[in-house]
Amino acid sequence: MRTLLAIFCPFLIILSIYLGDLQAVVIDLGIDVLVENHFHGLEAKRIGLITNRSAVNKNGISTIDLFFHSPQVKLVALFTPEYGLYGLEPMKKNGSYVDSQTNLPVYPLIGDDLKPTAEMLQNVDVLVFDLQDIGSRSFTFLSTMGLAMEAAAENGKEFFVLDRPNPLGGERVEGMPFDNHFRSFYSEWDIPYIHGMTPCEIAVMINGENWIFKKPKLTVVPMKGWDRSMLWKDTGLSWYPPSPYLPNEESPFYFAISSFLGISPEIDNGIGTAFPYKFIGASRIDPYFFSRQMNKRKIPFCYFRPIFYWSFFGKFRDRMLGGCQIHIQDFSKVKLVEIGLHLLQELMMELNQEPLASLNADQMEFFDRFCGTDEIRRGFLSGKRIQEIVESWDSYIQNFKEKRKKYLLYSSQPLTQ
Structure with missing residues (x-):
């Protein structure tokens, strides 16, 4: 078995490097750079x-497989x-187990x-973080990264x-702001709701801004070929x-x-349908x-189509719902957070303030912590205008934007070769 692995490993790594010539991939991910550098430092x-x-990696080979089959690391x-090893488990799973494919804990x-x-770390020398973030503060992967850095x-x-890459790009920065009174796993770091940064940039910022009590010896492996646009x-x-709930690159x-x-x-936001977050x-x-x-609100680069639909699971399971499907017409220019605020305002008007007025104490706390601020809830209930x-x-x-400048690893324009 060890002999077969020794033969297979170099083939797997060489394949992962050179298959890119057959595809239209224009960047090398951190894992690609690490493999090309023979796992330097590890x-x-x-x-x-x-x-x-x-x-x-850029050719679709799992980071787990690249590490597991490499003779250079153990x-x-x-x-x-959140969502587990295969990124498909809708329920949170507590407790360790053994992976059937690698036999690892x-x-x-x-x-x-x-x-x-x-x-958990007793037999570990180095923690390596490789996860695809989605560019919104409330998505928990960057919270996991920073807490693991502290550990x-x-x-x-x-x-x-x-x-x-940040799927939303590296130039888009939008509210909601972070208020430390509402710090939680969903709003762990002092960054806007849409921050326009990559995992490596956030990691360097966490260390540089002393957002954790103890800082590790940190090594970041940037991408090649990616720019902020x-x-x-x-x-x-x-x-x-x-x-x-994030089935495609638009999600x-x-x-x-x-x-x-x-x-x-x-309010239903499409969880439990084939169009999560779009309904x-x-x-x-x-x-x-x-x-x-x-x-009628004439929100730039966005259109709303009327729909009736059923939810297959969740709080509205097996109930007929009415609403809209959101259609983004220009992904590079649309203001994402403002669309959400307009939707909430219209729902508040049509449902007699109930979307926020009906929240119990636990729901109110979760809403504020998820947003990282209570300004949304309090502002809407007091009748503030969205623009205000x-x-x-x-x-x-x-x-x-000024603070993050020293932590950015990539330019705002394509690099000339």
């Missing part, structure tokens, strides 16, 4: 890999974020163990981050869903618009009137 070390099956443990970083414990430092372990479609990469845009709306017990509805909405009112709310974020956004 040689002969015991690796704990924080990943899931959405983390692949993969000893797997750590998984798997530690879910969710529930009671949001960061690795000393026991690595507390236990004397090194930390590597392998970079991946690129959306996912510009990279030539295939999309591998990091969660069951991160719709997540940024509507993920926070689904916290309200009165917005409620059980007492006339879809034709609602869509007409939304289109958005303009109040300007100083935070400008300060963040």
Whole structure:
């Protein structure tokens, strides 16, 4: 068996490097750069890999397989974020188990163990993070990364981050702002709701801004060929869903618009349908009137189509809902957070304020923590205009843009070869 592995490993790695010539991929991911550099810095070390099956190289070969079959490193443990190792489990799973494919222990970083414990790290020399983030603060992968960085430092372990594109691009920065009073796993770092940064850039910022109590020895492995103007479609990469609710490369845009709306017990955001985050509805909405009112708002680069639909699971299971399907017409120019605010405002008007007024104490706390601020809830209930709310974020956004400059690893224009 060892002989077969020794023969197969070099073939797998060579294949992962040179198959790119047959595809339209225009960038090298962090994992590609690491393999090309023969796992430099990780040689002969015991690796704990924080990943899931959405983390692949530019040719679709799993990061897990590349580490597991490499003779240069020793993969000893797997750590998984929300949605599990295969990125398909809709329910949170607590407790370690053994992966049937690699026979390695798997530690879910969710529930009671949001960061690795000393026991989990006992046989690990280096933690390596390779996950596909989606560019919105409330998506928990970057929270997992920073907390794991802190755990690595507390236990004397090194930390590597392998970079991946921000699907929303590196230039888009939008509210909602971060308020430390509402810090949670869904809003862990002092970054806007849409931050325009990559995992490596955020990791360097976490260390540089002292956002964790103890900082690890950090190594980042940037991409080659990516620039800040690129959306996912510009990279030539295939999309591998990091969660069951992000099925294609457009999904991160719709997540940024509507993920926070689904916290309200009165609003459905498409979870439980084939169009998560693209459908917005409620059980007492006339879809034709609602869509007409939304289109009257003349939101640039966005159109709303009336729909009736059923939800197959979740809080509206087996109930007929009315609402709209969101259609983004220009992904590079549309203002994502503002669309979500307009949808919420219209729903509040048509449902007599119930989407927010009906929240119980736990739902209210979760809504505010997910948003990273209570300004949305309080502003809408007090009748503030959307423009007034958005303009109040300007100083935070400008300060963040200035602060992040020293942590950016990529230019805003394509690099000349």
